[in-house]
Amino acid sequence: MNDGPTILGVVPRSSKDDTAGDSEHVDGRRARGEKRRAEIIEATLAVVTRDGAAGVTHRTVARQAGTTTSLSTYYFATLDDLLVAALTTVADAYTARIRDIIDKPGDKLSGLAHLIAESAGSGRERALAERELATLAARRPALRPVARRWRQNIAELATTLTDDPAAIAALVAASDGLCTAILLDNVPADPDHIQAVLQRAVRN
Amino acid sequence: MNDGPTILGVVPRSSKDDTAGDSEHVDGRRARGEKRRAEIIEATLAVVTRDGAAGVTHRTVARQAGTTTSLSTYYFATLDDLLVAALTTVADAYTARIRDIIDKPGDKLSGLAHLIAESAGSGRERALAERELATLAARRPALRPVARRWRQNIAELATTLTDDPAAIAALVAASDGLCTAILLDNVPADPDHIQAVLQRAVRN
DNA sequence: CATCATGTTGAACGTTCGTACAAGTTGTAC
DNA sequence: GTACAACTTGTACGAACGTTCAACATGATG
Numbered sequence: 001m002n003d004g005p006t007i008l009g010v011v012p013r014s015s016k017d018d019t020a021g022d023s024e025h026v027d028g029r030r031a032r033g034e035k036r037r038a039e040i041i042e043a044t045l046a047v048v049t050r051d052g053a054a055g056v057t058h059r060t061v062a063r064q065a066g067t068t069t070s071l072s073t074y075y076f077a078t079l080d081d082l083l084v085a086a087l088t089t090v091a092d093a094y095t096a097r098i099r100d101i102i103d104k105p106g107d108k109l110s111g112l113a114h115l116i117a118e119s120a121g122s123g124r125e126r127a128l129a130e131r132e133l134a135t136l137a138a139r140r141p142a143l144r145p146v147a148r149r150w151r152q153n154i155a156e157l158a159t160t161l162t163d164d165p166a167a168i169a170a171l172v173a174a175s176d177g178l179c180t181a182i183l184l185d186n187v188p189a190d191p192d193h194i195q196a197v198l199q200r201a202v203r204n
Numbered sequence: 205m206n207d208g209p210t211i212l213g214v215v216p217r218s219s220k221d222d223t224a225g226d227s228e229h230v231d232g233r234r235a236r237g238e239k240r241r242a243e244i245i246e247a248t249l250a251v252v253t254r255d256g257a258a259g260v261t262h263r264t265v266a267r268q269a270g271t272t273t274s275l276s277t278y279y280f281a282t283l284d285d286l287l288v289a290a291l292t293t294v295a296d297a298y299t300a301r302i303r304d305i306i307d308k309p310g311d312k313l314s315g316l317a318h319l320i321a322e323s324a325g326s327g328r329e330r331a332l333a334e335r336e337l338a339t340l341a342a343r344r345p346a347l348r349p350v351a352r353r354w355r356q357n358i359a360e361l362a363t364t365l366t367d368d369p370a371a372i373a374a375l376v377a378a379s380d381g382l383c384t385a386i387l388l389d390n391v392p393a394d395p396d397h398i399q400a401v402l403q404r405a406v407r408n
Numbered sequence: 409c410a411t412c413a414t415g416t417t418g419a420a421c422g423t424t425c426g427t428a429c430a431a432g433t434t435g436t437a438c
Numbered sequence: 439g440t441a442c443a444a445c446t447t448g449t450a451c452g453a454a455c456g457t458t459c460a461a462c463a464t465g466a467t468g
Binding site: 069 | 455
């Protein structure tokens with residue numbers, strides 16, 4: 001549908017992947033373009049954080065990014081493209097955080113509990129933005145696989161603790177429900193309390 | 205807040221509840237008015253179901269209800285009023301369902317599991333609408349107390365099963381997370397599996 | 409140098425939005 | 439019947455929206 005040339009020019013990775021030679025004449029124009037693209041995504045997240053997903057328009061995003069409306073549509077022909085890119089970015093960040101917990105030594109449930117507890121403090125607005133985008137995913141199929149990643153990451157963490165499928169499902173559900181409680185009930189998130197609830201899900 | 209005269213005239217229930225005498229000169233105008241108001245709320249839910257909360261405007265709701273835009277603004281001066289009324293309606297329905305489970309004999313966890321499992325089938329779109337409104341509540345304080353009711357209802361159900369606060373919190377979180385899994389992952393919801401996960405939360 | 413691809417801008421089109429308001433209709437009260 | 443309250447409609451305004459397009463700027467290519 002939106003396979004216009006202006007969009008193709010925005011995804012240069014496909015034209016760079018064709019050869020293994022990496023530093024082979026990096027196009028300065030595309031380098032700037034990718035930087036701009038990242039700025040626009042960051043601006044989108046800022047808008048979602050401030051005004052919610054409903055506040056995301058080409059105009060508001062462009063204003064936040066300090067560019068023009070036309071440039072936003074140049075990189076993201078439709079608003080869906082923009083939301084997919086934004087959701088992918090936050091999902092990537094969360095994936096990295098959880099992978100950190102999985103890889104590093106230490107109590108993984110404790111690490112997860114502290115990660116969830118962040119949703120009450122500094123990470124609250126970012127968590128709200130992610131949740132809003134995830135809810136949007138239920139209605140827009142393009143967003144669904146990205147939104148599913150968060151749950152899969154926690155499931156992967158769970159597999160390091162137990163083999164029981166019911167326990168894995170319980171931990172994923174508990175993590176999600178705890179985030180809801182923190183974001184909606186605005187409860188002060190005590191990491192110990194969170195960990196206790198998580199422990200209930202995975203214990204034998 | 206929005207206690208304009210046009211709104212006050214729309215909530216005659218307070219003036220009818222004052223006396224047990226029911227047929228005491230029922231104002232035919234207000235009777236029609238309440239009917240209209242209910243139709244508009246129902247239309248709002250239909251719009252949320254079809255197009256999401258973002259699709260709710262005075263115009264789309266009025267079109268869905270078969271009336272004019274002016275009438276929608278007459279009953280609900282702002283969109284927030286409309287969304288609060290819609291969320292209240294679905295929350296009332298859910299409250300009644302859960303209270304049924306609490307009051308009637310039988311395994312309460314099984315009843316809750318079947319209620320959650322409905323989100324995968326016939327009740328999916330309604331559940332999605334409710335979830336979208338609840339997400340909206342995180343950003344609009346006016347919606348928050350209504351959105352909180354659902355969790356409180358499940359907590360009340362949990363108190364009939366255990367006294368452990370952690371177990372109660374776990375059951376609430378598990379219920380919410382299971383709904384997310386069903387709605388977002390589009391997993392076929394097996395009531396037995398759901399009940400098993402719920403059981404994990406409340407067992408000693 | 410000339411030529412082209414990429415990025416960037418400003419302006420404009422038609423549509424929908426929230427909101428307001430005057431006018432009309434229907435039911436109630438005296 | 440007259441006066442009033444509640445409900446209902448049609449119309450209109452300014453603002454914001456998605457989208458398009460021609461023009462300009464800049465880096466790459468030969």
